[in-house]
Amino acid sequence: MKFKVLGKYGPFPPAGGATSGYLLLGKNAKIAFEMGSGVFARLALACAPESLGALVISHLHYDHISDLGVLNYYLESLSRKGFLQSKLRLILPKADCPALSAIAAMEYFDIEFVSDGDRVEVNGVTLEFFSVRHPVTCLGFIASEGDKSFLYSADTDLFEGVENRVASVSAALLDGAFLPSQYKIGGPHASCNACAKLSQKTGVKVYVTHLLAANGEDSYVEAVADAPLCRIVAEGEEYSV
Ligand SMILES: [Zn+2]
Ligand SMILES: [Zn+2]
Numbered sequence: 001m002k003f004k005v006l007g008k009y010g011p012f013p014p015a016g017g018a019t020s021g022y023l024l025l026g027k028n029a030k031i032a033f034e035m036g037s038g039v040f041a042r043l044a045l046a047c048a049p050e051s052l053g054a055l056v057i058s059h060l061h062y063d064h065i066s067d068l069g070v071l072n073y074y075l076e077s078l079s080r081k082g083f084l085q086s087k088l089r090l091i092l093p094k095a096d097c098p099a100l101s102a103i104a105a106m107e108y109f110d111i112e113f114v115s116d117g118d119r120v121e122v123n124g125v126t127l128e129f130f131s132v133r134h135p136v137t138c139l140g141f142i143a144s145e146g147d148k149s150f151l152y153s154a155d156t157d158l159f160e161g162v163e164n165r166v167a168s169v170s171a172a173l174l175d176g177a178f179l180p181s182q183y184k185i186g187g188p189h190a191s192c193n194a195c196a197k198l199s200q201k202t203g204v205k206v207y208v209t210h211l212l213a214a215n216g217e218d219s220y221v222e223a224v225a226d227a228p229l230c231r232i233v234a235e236g237e238e239y240s241v
Contacts, residue, residue, distance in 0.1 A: 001026050001125070001148050001241040003173065005209070005233045006042040010063040010155070010177060013038055014213035017235060019063035022152070022173070026145045029053045029123035033141075033152060040067040040074070042236075050078055050088065053122040055109075057092040058154030059138035060099040068103060075108035084108070091120060091127070095137045114139065130165070132156035135188055142169055150241045155210060158190045167202040171241045173233070174198070176208035179219055192220050196227035206230045207239060 002025050007018025013036075021039030023046055024031040032043060033056040043049050049071060057065055071088075078084040090109035094100070104111065114120060116131040116139065129139040133156050140154040142165065151165055151172040166172045176192030183191035192208045199206035206229060211220060217232070224230045233239070 001143065001145050001150055002238050003150065003241065004046060004238045005235050006032075006046065007034075007036050007039045008209045008211055008233050008235055009213050010036070010210045011061070012063065012213070017213065018042060019066070020210060021067070023047070024125070024143055024150065026123065026125040026143075029125040029145070031056060031122050031125060031127075031143070034058060034064045035067045035071060036063045037066045040070045043071075044074075049074060050084060052088060053125075054089040054091055054120075056127065056141065057090065058132075058140065058152075059093065059134060059136050060095050060097055060103075061136065061155065062099075064155075065099060065103070068109075069106065072106040072108050079108060086110070089122070093129075093137050093139045097136070131159075133159040148241050153190075155189060157185070157187055158194055163198060163201060166198050166204050166206070169204060171205040171207065171239070172198070173207045173209055175210040176220070176224075177210045177212055179215055179223055182212075182215075192223050192232070196224040196230040199227050199230040204229065207233045209233050 004023040006021035018038030019036030020034035087110040091112045094113045119128045125145045127141045132140045143150045149169040151169040153174045174195040176195035177189035178191040180193040195208045220232045
């Protein structure tokens with residue numbers, strides 16, 4: 001398995017950047033996760049969006065869903081021309097918020113709700129979802145195929161059991177939005193420094209994402225410099241699991 005970073009910023013991108021969006025590639029599976037601002041155009045550069053096995057959304061904050069409506073328009077245009085074989089499988093948690101009604105009204109998604117502990121299969125890749133710590137309902141997942149597994153934390157502060165979960169996978173993509181000086185216990189995101197420590201404790205490759213654009217790239221790179229297995233992701237790059 002490998003994953004490609006389409007967008008790595010939150011809650012808004014810098015000029016020319018994109019908020020959360022990724023592509024997970026298995027042997028036969030192509031799974032997008034998150035569809036934030038600016039992600040659709042980058043997804044379309046990476047593959048035909050209609051060829052995705054599924055799209056996974058961790059939670060309904062706009063930096064993770066803002067290009068969903070645009071993707072729906074794209075699928076609609078294919079359908080009108082008779083080129084759409086089937087609706088796109090959209091996997092997300094159920095949440096009591098107006099954004100969910102808007103998404104439910106988008107005609108070209110086949111919506112599948114998941115919650116903590118649920119497992120789903122997408123073309124040979126198994127996704128197992130778990131609850132994380134964020135102000136709204138939010139699910140991370142572990143994707144497994146053969147002897148490889150990949151953890152995506154979604155948006156979260158460090159949560160109970162995170163170390164064991166990271167220790168159980170081949171690679172992890174973690175929310176490390178805050179620099180150590182910005183981090184407060186009980187906030188919506190972890191610090192990049194805590195992600196680096198997790199890589200040191202577990203010996204697992206940890207990739208840090210969900211950067212705050214105003215912090216500048218260098219501060220993040222500096223904050224994780226002591227952890228050789230920890231990297232700050234780059235948009236457009238592909239990483240092996
Ligand atoms: Zn976010
Ligand atoms: Zn969020």
